[in-house]
Amino acid sequence: MKSKTEEKDGDRSKDVKSGIFASCSFSDLGLHANLCQHLQERMGFEVPTQIQAQAIPVVISGRHVLVNAATGTGKTIVYLAPIVHLLQMYEPRIERSDGTFALVLVPTRELCMQVYEILQKLVHRFHWIVPGYIMGGENRSKEKARLRKGISILIATPGRLLDHLKNTSSFVHEKLRWIVFDEADRILELGFGKAIEEILDILGSRQNSSGTRENTATKTFNAKRQNLLLSATLNEKVNQLANISLDNPIMVGLDKKSNSQPPKSSVKKIAFSESDEEVSEHADTLGNVAIESYNFPTQLIQQCVKVSCGLRLVALLSILRSLLERLSSQKIVVFLSTCDAVDFHYSLISDFRWSANLQAPEDRKRKFVDCKVFRLHGNMQHEDRKTSFQGFNSEKSALLLCTDVAARGLDIPKVRCIIQYDSPGEASEYVHRVGRTARLGEKGEALLFLQPVEVDYMHDLQKHGVSLKEYPLQKVLDSFPLLGQKHNNKKFIALEMHPWVLSLQKSVENFISSEPKLKKLAKDAFCSWVRAYTAHRGDLKKIFMVKKLHLGHVAKSFGLKDQPSLVGRSFKTQEKKRKRDMRQHKPSKKKARLSVKGT
Numbered sequence: 001m002k003s004k005t006e007e008k009d010g011d012r013s014k015d016v017k018s019g020i021f022a023s024c025s026f027s028d029l030g031l032h033a034n035l036c037q038h039l040q041e042r043m044g045f046e047v048p049t050q051i052q053a054q055a056i057p058v059v060i061s062g063r064h065v066l067v068n069a070a071t072g073t074g075k076t077i078v079y080l081a082p083i084v085h086l087l088q089m090y091e092p093r094i095e096r097s098d099g100t101f102a103l104v105l106v107p108t109r110e111l112c113m114q115v116y117e118i119l120q121k122l123v124h125r126f127h128w129i130v131p132g133y134i135m136g137g138e139n140r141s142k143e144k145a146r147l148r149k150g151i152s153i154l155i156a157t158p159g160r161l162l163d164h165l166k167n168t169s170s171f172v173h174e175k176l177r178w179i180v181f182d183e184a185d186r187i188l189e190l191g192f193g194k195a196i197e198e199i200l201d202i203l204g205s206r207q208n209s210s211g212t213r214e215n216t217a218t219k220t221f222n223a224k225r226q227n228l229l230l231s232a233t234l235n236e237k238v239n240q241l242a243n244i245s246l247d248n249p250i251m252v253g254l255d256k257k258s259n260s261q262p263p264k265s266s267v268k269k270i271a272f273s274e275s276d277e278e279v280s281e282h283a284d285t286l287g288n289v290a291i292e293s294y295n296f297p298t299q300l301i302q303q304c305v306k307v308s309c310g311l312r313l314v315a316l317l318s319i320l321r322s323l324l325e326r327l328s329s330q331k332i333v334v335f336l337s338t339c340d341a342v343d344f345h346y347s348l349i350s351d352f353r354w355s356a357n358l359q360a361p362e363d364r365k366r367k368f369v370d371c372k373v374f375r376l377h378g379n380m381q382h383e384d385r386k387t388s389f390q391g392f393n394s395e396k397s398a399l400l401l402c403t404d405v406a407a408r409g410l411d412i413p414k415v416r417c418i419i420q421y422d423s424p425g426e427a428s429e430y431v432h433r434v435g436r437t438a439r440l441g442e443k444g445e446a447l448l449f450l451q452p453v454e455v456d457y458m459h460d461l462q463k464h465g466v467s468l469k470e471y472p473l474q475k476v477l478d479s480f481p482l483l484g485q486k487h488n489n490k491k492f493i494a495l496e497m498h499p500w501v502l503s504l505q506k507s508v509e510n511f512i513s514s515e516p517k518l519k520k521l522a523k524d525a526f527c528s529w530v531r532a533y534t535a536h537r538g539d540l541k542k543i544f545m546v547k548k549l550h551l552g553h554v555a556k557s558f559g560l561k562d563q564p565s566l567v568g569r570s571f572k573t574q575e576k577k578r579k580r581d582m583r584q585h586k587p588s589k590k591k592a593r594l595s596v597k598g599t
């Protein structure tokens with residue numbers, strides 16, 4: 001028999017799910033019966049989500065569309081299902097020699113593989129529709145061979161696509177009908193703007209640069225072309241992309257509750273919630289589609305861990321241990337700002353063994369964070385990156401340490417907690433990072449680490465509709481027994497003096513100083529972390545001020561006992577080297593910033 005709490009939880013989950021799923025069926029949306037049956041029986045999708053119910057008929061109608069909906073609401077099917085539906089209707093049937101009919105552009109390799117895998121399942125009954133992918137890091141000649149044979153629906157990262165468009169003469173795309181930009185804003189943030197313009201030019205799908213829409217009858221714009229843009233966060237960059245790539249689009253998913261300015265555009269707007277449905281015409285250009293307030297899954301618990309710099313590492317390790325003790329099966333993702341920081345924390349967490357008794361012999365020490373650990377960042381070898389991502393995906397209980405390379409679009413089953421150990425910068429990145437949990441009505445929690453000097457960032461997030469509760473760090477620290485005894489939690493004690501904190505910090509420092517490789521990783525991570533901290537942009541510079549950092553405390557947060565001046569000197573040396581390299585290579589400001597961020 002179910003307990004009352006379980007029943008309540010069940011009811012709540014039903015409520016959440018009813019806000020996500022629509023009350024119609026896939027066939028009501030106009031999709032082919034075979035495809036609907038396949039979605040239900042093979043993929044387990046009983047009914048469409050609300051955004052699917054809203055957007056699929058619009059995509060089938062052939063209009064250009066801009067889709068905005070919360071993370072994890074099923075946007076991938078919004079474009080893949082109508083494309084498969086329309087392609088399977090072609091008479092005579094399409095053939096491989098016809099080349100590519102649909103192109104899906106995504107910002108990262110992991111997302112490329114993920115969309116490809118969903119597409120593979122979706123075309124299962126339509127064997128004449130060939131799915132394929134091309135992306136950075138893969139073997140070019142093998143990709144050329146696959147393109148020569150013909151790929152009907154192609155998933156691609158922008159750089160590699162442009163490469164093939166320029167250099168692979170056997171890549172047939174004359175019949176291209178759809179261009180989809182998934183995570184459109186991220187593609188542009190990663191500096192692919194110029195590549196996208198070139199791609200649109202080569203494919204003859206770019207509208208004129210004056211910002212006014214070209215008549216679809218003009219020579220460059222193919223009347224049959226249908227372009228789609230999707231993201232959970234829209235901004236001025238998407239606005240620019242929309243202006244150059246969409247023709248008289250319909251916008252689906254903008255919620256009335258958001259503080260968005262109504263777009264001054266010829267865009268038709270359809271509200272996300274069915275009861276809210278509204279279609280309205282606006283004036284001339286796409287103008288301002290920036291959304292200030294973001295939508296979050298209602299079941300997502302969002303908290304903030306306020307902790308001073310020197311205690312960050314101990315707090316992180318303790319929270320991880322507490323989460324894993326609370327639920328034996330836990331999938332946790334920790335976001336860090338740089339590749340070096342990922343490598344250091346990965347090695348530390350994988351190897352650090354501990355006993356509450358500091359004098360205990362090595363063989364009596366146990367792993368402090370007892371679960372499988374994975375890492376993911378842009379500087380890893382392509383194959384390692386693949387193995388790591390697939391490994392974390394398939395585990396029931398595991399920890400992933402990563403940069404923002406994992407922030408977008410990734411649909412990893414059963415992730416219960418997102419920890420933002422380093423803050424995300426732009427609020428839109430916060431949205432995507434936390435969006436890796438609480439997907440499609442599942443439970444999830446998100447913890448954001450902030451130092452006391454950074455708390456203004458919470459106000460910045462509040463402007464975007466994010467409200468954070470304080471995480472009970474003291475209570476968690478009190479809950480750990482030292483030498484078999486729990487801390488007397490009736491007595492308030494400053495975290496800096498907390499016996500658990502002191503003991504753990506000392507053990508971590510001893511462990512790192514005894515492992516030369518780890519110590520080197522810690523120093524590198526320290527240096528790149530400080531550099532990344534200086535790379536915050538715009539108003540965020542006033543919150544994340546490097547001047548306010550105590551470098552000694554930063555060193556402590558990497559378990560370094562060295563005096564800050566020593567580590568600081570190596571930081572200065574690296575900084576000089578970086579400036580010298582920059583002078584030699586002269587990358588654009590944007591690229592320099594990205595390399596500092598090092599995702």
Ligand SMILES: Nc1ncnc2c1ncn2[C@@H]1O[C@H](COP(=O)(O)OP(=O)(O)OP(=O)(O)O)[C@@H](O)[C@H]1O
Pocket residue numbers: 044045046047048049052069070071072073074075076077231232408409410411435436439440
């Ligand atoms: N109609 C449906 N019924 C059940 N599950 C669905 C349905 N549509 C999609 N899903 C599942 O929901 C999850 C989220 O889908 P998807 O990754 O497309 O979300 P998204 O909106 O693109 O998220 P993000 O903004 O983070 O990229 C996936 O696991 C997908 O298989």
